Amino acid sequence: MSAREKPEAEPETILTPAEIATLDSIDAARPTPRILRRTLASYLLQIAMLGGYLARKHDPPPGNMVVWRGLTRLNDIAFGISIGTRRQCG
Template sequence: MPAGLFGDKYHQLPRSLSREASSAGVFTVIRQDEGRCRLPWLRRSGRKVETAERLAKFLALIAVVSWRIFFVTMSARAKPDAAPDSVLTFAEITALDQIDASRTRPRLQRPTLAAYLLQIAMLGGYLARKHDPPPGNMVVWRGITRLHDIAFGIPIGSSRRCG
């Protein structure tokens, strides 16, 4: 995406593209100077996006990840009794099963999509009290991030090469 593609120096992004942009207001403005993008919310988050091409790649990646999180959350709400392998990967299901098996009282009574989503949300900080609303996208995002870290670490911890 060349720097002069926008026509003028400013371009507006819809607020749904980033959490920081939505908390700031309806639109976030990108200012382009000599092929560099100035995004205050990217600077605060520590992302190194300096050119419009890097910004386009970054936003494409974020769009795919946010779509998957939204899809997992809404699928569990629409069809709570569905099989978890319809939405989750084999590695995610295996990691959640191993986490649940290590507890003294397992929480996964029935292997449904809603039960697995609840476990993912609890990894993200959801308390699952009786009066709590269903888990939202942010808590599912934090839970999936933590689940991927755990799934990455399980094979490392299970292969005892030293000690």
């Protein structure tokens, strides 16, 4: 809802630094990056796309269920990245 009310807001107002870094790393792996401006609306679109939103020209804005699925998938990806970057003991 915050992205709909203030789409030009900073993403740090809603997302954690780990979530932003994860979305940036996912976007950097694509041949054509989708996050051109660092706004809350662009990050919300990326989260919705993780939840299955296709972002076609005539699609309505993403709904709560799609954003929720995208957030759970984003948290899973961020957790996997944090496990992969830990140093091994012993």
